[in-house]
Amino acid sequence: MKQDAAVSFLYVPPANFAKFYDLCESAIHKVRPQTPVILGSLDPHVAGADYQLLVNQASYLDQMQTAMNTSVHPGGHWNWHNQIIGLIDSWHNGWGGADNLNGLFDFWSQQFQLDKGQLGNHLWVIEGTGCFKGCGINIDSPYELAVSHIMTLISDVQTVRQYKVPLSSTLAEKIFMIRDSTGQLVSWTFKVTQSLYGRIWAWAGVH
Secondary structure, X not given: OOOOHHHHHHOOOHXXXXXXXXXXXXXXXXXXXXXXXXXXXXXXOOOOOOHHHHXXXXXXXXXXXXXXXXXXXXXXXXXXXXXXEEEEEEOOOOOOOOOHHHHHHHHHHHHHOOOHHHHHHOEEEEEEEOOOOOOOOOOOOHHHHHHHHHHHHHHHHHHHHHHOOOEEEOHHHHHHHHHHHHOOHHHHHHHHHHHHHHHHHHHHOOO
């Protein structure tokens, strides 16, 4: 479902993805019928600024739905609104008042025509991570790099906890990556995040 020109070789047309998803779902349900099969992973975008790109993602799903009901299962009634969509969010939520994840929840709740409190039945954040390049974070400031990522983890957990949306966070890995480029920051960042990461998840009661 990649639509970024920089990685266009990863793009799969909606009709092809419909066939792939159908085969994948069928294989998994043969083993365990009740296992949810997440419908891809949507590229990360900024709510508001990237509104048209978000609309394009919804359009992709519409095209996939058409293919599913015409070529994969002709005459079928498959509807992506009944599925679980995987969402990627990569922004410095919590830093400088940013709350992109909440903005994305607003957009997708409108697409599903649901209250945000019901989103967890149809939307999973399969990758919640911070950003540090091209998003206003000073990459030469160890302080901004570390604190913005920690704040993003806190903000994301608060948001998904409020709306009961599953979250898989890669922020720990992202923070550890800072160690490779900032030297002295290694031990401080690791100690803070190692302790904070566990406490946040224990408090949130999610995995």
